[in-house]
Amino acid sequence: MPKTVKLMQGNEACTVGALAAGLEFYAGYPITPSTEIAELCAEELPKVGGSFIQMEDEIASAAAIIGASLTGRKSMTATSGPGFSLMQELLGYASLCEVPVVFVNVQRVGPSTGMPTSPAQGDVMQARWGTHGDHPVIVLSPGNVKECFELTVRAFNLSERYRVPAIVLMDEVIGHMREKVELPDASELVIENRPAPKSRVGYKPYEAAADGGVPPMAPFGEGYRWHVTGLFHDETGFPSNKPEVADRLMRRLAAKIDRNEAAIRDYVTESLDDCEIAVLSFGSSAMSALSAVRKARAAGVKAGMIRLRTIWPFPDEAIRELSSRVKAIVVPEMNLGQVALEVERASRCTARVARVSKVNGELFRPEEILAAIMEAAK
Amino acid sequence: MSDKKFYRHLIRERYCKGCNICVAYCPKKVLELKDGKVFAARPDDCIGCLMCELRCPDFAIEVKPRDAAASDGADERVVDLQVPPEAHDA
Amino acid sequence: MSETLSYFRQDRLPHIWCPGCGHGTITGALVRAIDRLGLDKNKIMLVSGIGCSSRAVGYLDFDTLHTAHGRALAFATGLKVARPDLKVIVMTGDGDCTAIGGNHFIHAARRNIDITTIVMNNNIYGMTSGQYSPMTPKGMLATTAPYGNSERDFDLAELAKAAGATYVARGTSFHVPMLIELLEQALQNKGFSVVEALSQCPTYMGRKNKIGSAVDMLEWIKGRTVNAKAAAALPPEKVQGKLLIGELHKSSQPEYCDEYLKATAKVRRAWKNIDGGLRGCEQNSD
Numbered sequence: 001m002p003k004t005v006k007l008m009q010g011n012e013a014c015t016v017g018a019l020a021a022g023l024e025f026y027a028g029y030p031i032t033p034s035t036e037i038a039e040l041c042a043e044e045l046p047k048v049g050g051s052f053i054q055m056e057d058e059i060a061s062a063a064a065i066i067g068a069s070l071t072g073r074k075s076m077t078a079t080s081g082p083g084f085s086l087m088q089e090l091l092g093y094a095s096l097c098e099v100p101v102v103f104v105n106v107q108r109v110g111p112s113t114g115m116p117t118s119p120a121q122g123d124v125m126q127a128r129w130g131t132h133g134d135h136p137v138i139v140l141s142p143g144n145v146k147e148c149f150e151l152t153v154r155a156f157n158l159s160e161r162y163r164v165p166a167i168v169l170m171d172e173v174i175g176h177m178r179e180k181v182e183l184p185d186a187s188e189l190v191i192e193n194r195p196a197p198k199s200r201v202g203y204k205p206y207e208a209a210a211d212g213g214v215p216p217m218a219p220f221g222e223g224y225r226w227h228v229t230g231l232f233h234d235e236t237g238f239p240s241n242k243p244e245v246a247d248r249l250m251r252r253l254a255a256k257i258d259r260n261e262a263a264i265r266d267y268v269t270e271s272l273d274d275c276e277i278a279v280l281s282f283g284s285s286a287m288s289a290l291s292a293v294r295k296a297r298a299a300g301v302k303a304g305m306i307r308l309r310t311i312w313p314f315p316d317e318a319i320r321e322l323s324s325r326v327k328a329i330v331v332p333e334m335n336l337g338q339v340a341l342e343v344e345r346a347s348r349c350t351a352r353v354a355r356v357s358k359v360n361g362e363l364f365r366p367e368e369i370l371a372a373i374m375e376a377a378k
Numbered sequence: 379m380s381d382k383k384f385y386r387h388l389i390r391e392r393y394c395k396g397c398n399i400c401v402a403y404c405p406k407k408v409l410e411l412k413d414g415k416v417f418a419a420r421p422d423d424c425i426g427c428l429m430c431e432l433r434c435p436d437f438a439i440e441v442k443p444r445d446a447a448a449s450d451g452a453d454e455r456v457v458d459l460q461v462p463p464e465a466h467d468a
Numbered sequence: 469m470s471e472t473l474s475y476f477r478q479d480r481l482p483h484i485w486c487p488g489c490g491h492g493t494i495t496g497a498l499v500r501a502i503d504r505l506g507l508d509k510n511k512i513m514l515v516s517g518i519g520c521s522s523r524a525v526g527y528l529d530f531d532t533l534h535t536a537h538g539r540a541l542a543f544a545t546g547l548k549v550a551r552p553d554l555k556v557i558v559m560t561g562d563g564d565c566t567a568i569g570g571n572h573f574i575h576a577a578r579r580n581i582d583i584t585t586i587v588m589n590n591n592i593y594g595m596t597s598g599q600y601s602p603m604t605p606k607g608m609l610a611t612t613a614p615y616g617n618s619e620r621d622f623d624l625a626e627l628a629k630a631a632g633a634t635y636v637a638r639g640t641s642f643h644v645p646m647l648i649e650l651l652e653q654a655l656q657n658k659g660f661s662v663v664e665a666l667s668q669c670p671t672y673m674g675r676k677n678k679i680g681s682a683v684d685m686l687e688w689i690k691g692r693t694v695n696a697k698a699a700a701a702l703p704p705e706k707v708q709g710k711l712l713i714g715e716l717h718k719s720s721q722p723e724y725c726d727e728y729l730k731a732t733a734k735v736r737r738a739w740k741n742i743d744g745g746l747r748g749c750e751q752n753s754d
Contacts, residue, residue: 027546027549047737049737057571066543068547070533071547071554222510225529225530238526432493
């Protein structure tokens with residue numbers, strides 16, 4: 001079976017990935033630089049028996065995908081910084097009520113209106129902490145067009161497996177650039193679905209093992225007649241503000257991520273084993289970083305590269321191990337050092353962390369990162 | 379008037395909050411509050427208009443036809459809510 | 469078991485509403501309307517926002533969704549588009565629906581999506597103990613209007629009609645038989661239906677404005693309304709400043725989900741006959 005090879009835009013690959021994962025409902029609102037995702041979903045979803053709706057704002061879009069997901073339909077929305085900010089309350093709702101949904105945030109320079117057509121990576125902390133209260137969330141970061149496909153499929157699978165909101169954190173370059181892409185055949189894909197209840201009788205929508213258990217989820221409209229509320233709730237799904245119920249719920253939700261961090265963890269490396277200077281990066285800045293690492297190696301400096309494809313949960317262990325054996329970790333980002341903060345935390349200052357921040361709406365040139373590697377190697 | 383109908387008032391005391399709406403709007407002044415709970419003081423005057431049942435914000439009162447007059451004078455007020463409502467009709 | 473109580477999750481009763489609050493009466497009216505229509509409990513989706521009124525869904529034995537403040541209609545839209553065959557009912561309050569939820573309200577009406585919206589209007593934010601809302605009559609008192617509300621309130625019926633709702637009615641917790649009838653009509657309308665139900669809030673609205681007990685408030689509600697049908701025959705001074713109750717607007721317009729399915733019919737294939745996985749996508753437009 002010849003592979004499908006196409007010249008594809010990142011936003012298109014993301015949409016094709018969502019469809020491959022079983023997307024059936026998209027609600028969204030136009031915003032540069034993610035609008036292509038909405039346009040393609042509008043075109044493609046009816047072809048698979050799904051539905052598209054353009055809502056009146058991003059809050060409504062987030063609400064609509066949660067509503068649709070509750071009927072058992074895989075649902076997604078895509079936006080950028082300003083819209084992502086509006087979606088935060090309901091992202092928290094999906095997290096507390098354990099409703100699988102996928103949010104795509106094609107980042108642009110922020111805050112505020114910022115620079116709508118320029119790439120940035122300034123929403124990393126928002127993706128993790130944007131909504132109020134402790135809450136589980138998974139954030140993936142594609143570094144090229146093909147990964148827009150792969151990580152969107154993965155976002156759906158993780159979201160369904162753990163009943164958590166999954167965020168595909170792209171940026172304007174990743175979203176708009178085109179690359180030749182060899183897409184896997186449908187048969188090669190593993191598609192996961194939310195755990196289903198065993199029986200209607202005595203169905204408890206939020207009963208699961210305390211250590212991060214994922215409760216089975218019934219669809220609305222099939223006679224379970226269950227209750228979903230944004231109030232803290234006990235195993236039956238009804239409101240409760242008993243302290244022990246709240247404690248149990250919060251810790252079970254958090255454990256869904258913490259207990260499964262190893263399975264969610266995802267990063268790629270190059271010449272990391274024997275390196276003295278490590279470069280940690282993600283998304284489109286990683287392309288320049290990789291080029292810089294190779295140039296440093298050519299110049300005799302032992303540089304290595306680690307690229308995060310899962311940003312949250314943050315791979316503390318890998319960073320701790322890495323920082324114990326390198327002189328410095330160079331962290332190039334298109335923000336003022338949000339991931340660098342995490343690297344410093346995880347490395348516990350055993351290695352110097354050198355931030356390389358680019359906040360002018362341009363991509364890194366490899367030379368800028370190479371200079372930082374050379375500086376750190378002195 | 380031999381064909382006069384009689385009614386019983388099934389009251390769920392645990393639901394009743396003594397808001398007095400049913401007492402005020404009963405056209406025949408059948409109902410009264412005692413210790414903050416409704417009770418049928420003059421069940422025989424009830425004409426079965428169901429205004430109390432429709433108006434009750436707490437679903438605490440239900441009017442059922444009753445074949446004989448309230449001979450036994452059973453005070454419907456004392457309703458044990460642990461026993462499901464329909465058990466009282468058994 | 470009484471038919472009415474069979475629609476409730478009885479283990480959740482008694483409910484949290486204050487003694488004499490009209491929300492219970494309105495919830496009872498909805499249940500009686502559903503019972504009369506013989507709707508299938510398994511196919512009813514009840515969606516609510518945040519506030520006293522929105523706690524209603526937790527007590528009713530359907531698939532129920534208690535969402536975020538003001539967002540019930542947006543959640544309900546997602547539910548309805550994903551499952552057009554289900555009966556979707558939104559239970560909301562005056563603040564939830566017309567303040568923070570106002571944008572979703574006018575757009576749901578504009579789309580004429582088949583959702584029945586019950587706005588339990590007690591003219592105040594009850595849950596947060598007595599602030600004025602967009603439906604608090606001008607001049608009345610509230611904790612955030614200690615000198616009298618200086619804002620005009622919405623005419624929700626006109627707002628709904630102007631935005632495109634195809635069934636608009638106003639009822640009250642006093643006129644219960646009429647309210648049941650209006651809810652029945654609303655539930656049968658294939659399109660966006662709005663029933664504003666005036667409700668008494670003795671705890672905050674009543675006390676703050678010294679209107680009195682729940683019964684006094686019901687009399688107040690009775691006094692400030694006039695039946696729309698009767699209004700035509702009444703002299704103007706009898707109707708002036710009164711709220712019309714009854715069916716206020718009814719029109720037939722294409723329903724949103726029908727239109728979407730019609731528009732996409734030529735490409736629509738059932739999910740089952742797609743082998744899943746990759747689907748070809750034409751290069752999208754730039």
